Amino acid sequence: MRPSIVIVYAIALAIVVGGEIRIRGKVRKRYSSHRRHRAVLPPCDFNETIINDEWSLMEAIGQSKFIFTGKVLNVKKFRSEDGSRKKSNLYTVYLRRLLKGDLSDLRTFVKLEGSQETLSGSTLLVERAGARDACAPAPRPRLSAIFLSDGAGALAGSARPPSPRLRILTDPVPLTLYHLDRVNAAVKDCKETIQILSFTQFK
Ligand SMILES: *[C@@H]1O[C@H](CO)[C@@H](O)[C@H](O)[C@H]1NC(C)=O
Secondary structure, three states, X not given: OOHHHHHHHHHHHHXXXXXXXXXXXXXXXXXXXXXXXXXXXXXXXXXXXXXXXXXXXXXXXXXXOEEEEEEEEEEEEEEOOXXXXXXXXXXXXXXEEEEEOOHHHHHOOEEEOOOOOOOOOOEEEXXXXXXXXXXXXXXXXXXXXXXXXXXEEEEEOOOOOOEEEEEEOOOOEEOOHHHHHHHHHHHHHHXXXXXXXXXXXXX
């Protein structure tokens, strides 16, 4: 082998190996800082009172214009722009199923539209006011929850144009069969109550 070819090989090898080591270093650094951050704050506990107390649940359902299930894609704390300097949790949610509310009304809050008919697979931004400082926002990304919203909205983010965000009334309810049963039953009871009330009114 000619010496010049050996030198070219040596240089090429040095570049490839050097690059690999540099990239690995960066990945490791990012990963460990992420883990450290998570380790400091335990996730906030979900307060089950809203589900277990009949009155609290009926009240929340009655006040909700939209109730839907979805998967959390991303959640971060941010300072509200309303001057109160309080923090909110801002969730990016992948919509699964609407349990209560009008699809065409909800469509105005959708950032990226999924299915035309059901809006399933759409993403939307959801704001929960009053983030707690002592714990990390829950549910974490990749977990599913039930969201109860009164339909009030605002514009969020520094992106131009800002995306509309939807206010929720309670912390996202972790999606379990029990929670879903309770919410579904309460939505049904609420509908029946309204029907009975309107029926007696027009008699
Ligand atoms: C849970 O919520 C109820 C009412 O919504 C409240 O009275 C209670 O103090 C809360 N519990 C905790 C541990 O925060």
